[in-house]
Amino acid sequence: MITATNLALLAFLAVLAWAIARIRNLFVVTMLAGIYSLLTATVFVLLDAVDVAFTEAAVGAGITTVLFLSALLLTDREAKPRKNRLASLGPMVLVVLLGAALVYTTLDPRMPHYGDAKAPAHGRLAPEFLADTVKQVGADKPTATHIPNVVTTTLASYRGFDTLGEVVVIFTAGVGVLILLGGNATRRRRRNPAPREESSGAGSSGKGAGA
């Protein structure tokens, strides 16, 4: 049943990708991209990559759809019609070749198969981390972390500084986006000073700052 579900989801993905490439209405493409994201997240859950599925759903289906819509506000709703069809042949060949190469790497007998316990990635560090985590979680130890999840322990303890760096990067990006969006809103309010109940206070303060 799992295999059948996988095949059905991948078939849906292929149909959606084809439609996204063909349809010229950008609003429709945004909708379909959201559906594509949800489907991809389901495939990730099937592959047992729950954290990746979380991210895919939040970023792909949530934020990206909103960002695409904001971009649509600044542009046209229709993409320009394709000039000549032969121009897209080159990228098509390239993508097909790349896909074939990726499929080949999964078939090559020298590469580890999906879920192979003897894969090199599972041979060296993972057993030690698994053993150490179990040791630390023991409730009788004074250094017990009480975290029964190996992923959480690895992220927050073993590579805590790395995670801190990631959080700093994400925080900086978020602040940058907020500054960009907020600056735009202030400019629009100044250009269009129609009195509104909600934003009149913010608009006057913005004017005071400009004066």
Added chain:
Amino acid sequence: MMFAAAMAGVLAAMALTLVRALLGPTVFDRVLALNTFGTVTVLAIAVLGFLMGRPQFLDIALLYALINFVGTIAILKYLQYGDLGASGDSGKSPDAGEGGR
């Protein structure tokens, strides 16, 4: 067995929703298809959790339900006001009619 049958039903619902999203003549058909697809995805993940013997996956299904709701609100706000930051009572006339396709 029961979960397999439920999964088959969910997949069939996914296929039907996909058809509506691809063919849907108006924008609202597609918005509804996106929202419905999110709901069906929540169901699919819940069923998958039981099918794979790991019902802890229900948490993800809850998160998806939340994201789906926010995304639909954003899209409808864009359609109604043409601005994602508009407050609900800004009194601007809906402009979804002319660009409704």
